[in-house]
Amino acid sequence: MNVDVLNRSGVQPAATSKLAIADGDIHPRPPGVGIGGVSKALYPYLTKQWREHVEAFGITYRQPWEKGSAYPKGQPQAARRDAWTPGGGSPGSDLAFMQKQHLDPNNVALGILNPLTSGQGAQNPDLSNAICHATNEWQKADWTGQDSRLKASVVIPYEDAVASVKEIELRANDPDFAQVFLLSKTSEPLGQRRYWPIYEAAAATGMPVGIHAFGNGGWPNTAGGWASFYIEEMVGHGMAQQAVLTSLILEGVFERIPNLKVVLIEGGLAWAAALGWRLDAQWKKLKQELPHLKRAPSEYIRTNVWFTTQPIEEPEPRTQLAEVFDWIGWDRILFATDYPHWDYDDPAHALPLQMTEAQRRGIFQDNAKRVYRV
């Protein structure tokens, strides 16, 4: 959690895990510039026109600040204070350091890369497309090409379905890519028609669609207006993910594309049981409005949706988490750390639960292998 570590110079020793794990949420970051800017590491993959555009105008989102995100984080780049590279580089910007600090000691056998500074949701749609494409090339060159444990996410300019489908198809047969990557805050709720071609294209490749917290859709982040605080934004990602899942289910996305796999990332998961009960209760009364749904809404969660664990909810006593996993289904749950961010969940400590060997293996490795087909 949010601990200031005095010795920031070197690698902090981590407890080694015997069990090889899959980590469903690792954030690589192009070195150099903060969120909202464009790193020079992407320049080799941008045309001259876009390099010049970036240098003349920068990149802007539906939020106020030139540098940084809408709500100031709890600490720089929302990162663990010990995750800055020895040379002072951004957390997540150096593979060798990530290997030493995270991948090796935690015995990460499969790490899913989810780049967040990739132009998704940028105001200029063509720039968004260019930066997404460059980010995918950069992931291949600097990450998956260097460490076979890592798999990239296809970042797409999701507000432009045509461009997104093109980018997905470009990566369809590339084993370096394991999922198609979206953010949760979009121009419209993600179940709506404009996004369907993205889901069709993703399902055709066999890759799941990962929907990660954050984004700049431009709408107030609560139904009662803009929250004031970063803590509200962070807690609110749980509500946004509930709304995303509600939209996907009720719009009939899983009826239309039965082989679509959706992974909800960094929005929590304990809420999924109660959301399913609420959806089912209302659907029973209102289903005439939704004739395209052939099954109770909660059933789609059991067949088409997975959840990454971090930030795992922390009940007192922790055993109550197991009750919720029973309700949701242990096969739906994918372990994730969110490295290198401040609210990183340590695989040795994040799930202090009595689990069967099968349940433990499922959450820490097998479920991910099935979803990501590795």
Place this chain on the structure above:
Amino acid sequence: MASQVVIDCDVHPTVPGMKALLPYLDDHWREAVVRRGIDDQTTISYPTLNPLTFRSDWKDATGKAATSVAMLADQALDPFGATFAICNCLYGAQAAFSEDLGVAIARAVNDWIALEWLDRDPRLRASIVVPQQNAERAVDEIERVATDNRFVQVLLLVGSELTLGRRQYWPIYAAAERLGLTIGIHAGSMFRNPTTPIGWPTSFTEEYVNQATGFQSQLTSLITEGVFAKFPNLTVVLMESGVSWLPAYLWRLTKFWKGLRTEVPWVADPPASIVRDRVRLTLQPFDAPPAGRGDDGGVMRLMDQIGSDEMLLFSTDYPHWQFDGLAAMPAGIDATLAKKIMADNPLRTYVRLQQPTTVV
């Protein structure tokens, strides 16, 4: 059992139309309503033609229910054995874009409720409808109406213009605390913001399901802005919010409070303990786990996760369709807890219920 105390904390009298409120409008607005053809201010949070708004076996020939005291008594107060029932009138005052119209409707609704409902059945109590557009004018209305202590609560809609913890709204909380009123936040919207946290929905079902996410963010706002610290004697009641989302929400909130409390240093107590002490929820809809395999179906497990037997307040949500027949109490709740939900918890929450009425 006749001696059993039952307090129904959420029933909804239906305003038949603006015509019914004409006697309660001032001259300007009475003329404006007629001249401009402002016939009806029913909002789409509860559309007339919707299966949820009026349970089908409760509808009259006009397709509505709860249109008279007699109907409310026959269909809700008598069958559920209510000792008291709290009327929450949902009629568009808060959604008017003109705050002046909002004030006019709020005043008219409150006076209409007092004369045409509370005066006609001694079991009835009510929440004060306020112009949520403007805290100053909301306080004026609270002070005007609160002299009648059959009004036990201030009614706010969860879909507000600004998050409800924000300091602009604090005069409302100060007035409520001073006058012994709870703050009741009910499902519904002013329609200033999309009704989900990610944009406008496409179906009523989607909007209604998302009312619960709205309650989660308003609770976060009230806690993090420091409302509970500033007003130590204020109780907040979440009405028609759903119930079963609460434990998972508190676990997430608590985790981030541990990590980010330096941002909101005035939140000195763990959020879950603030909520257990200061927040109450009406019972319907409960959004219960499915009936289980020979056990209690998970409902009592859920109650353990909530960690308090003092938070739930009985409600039928009449005339909204949340259950069939008389099954307002979710299966799996034991008799001891049921008594607390029906009687003890509401009596402790609404201090004005135990006072002699100030109206003769």
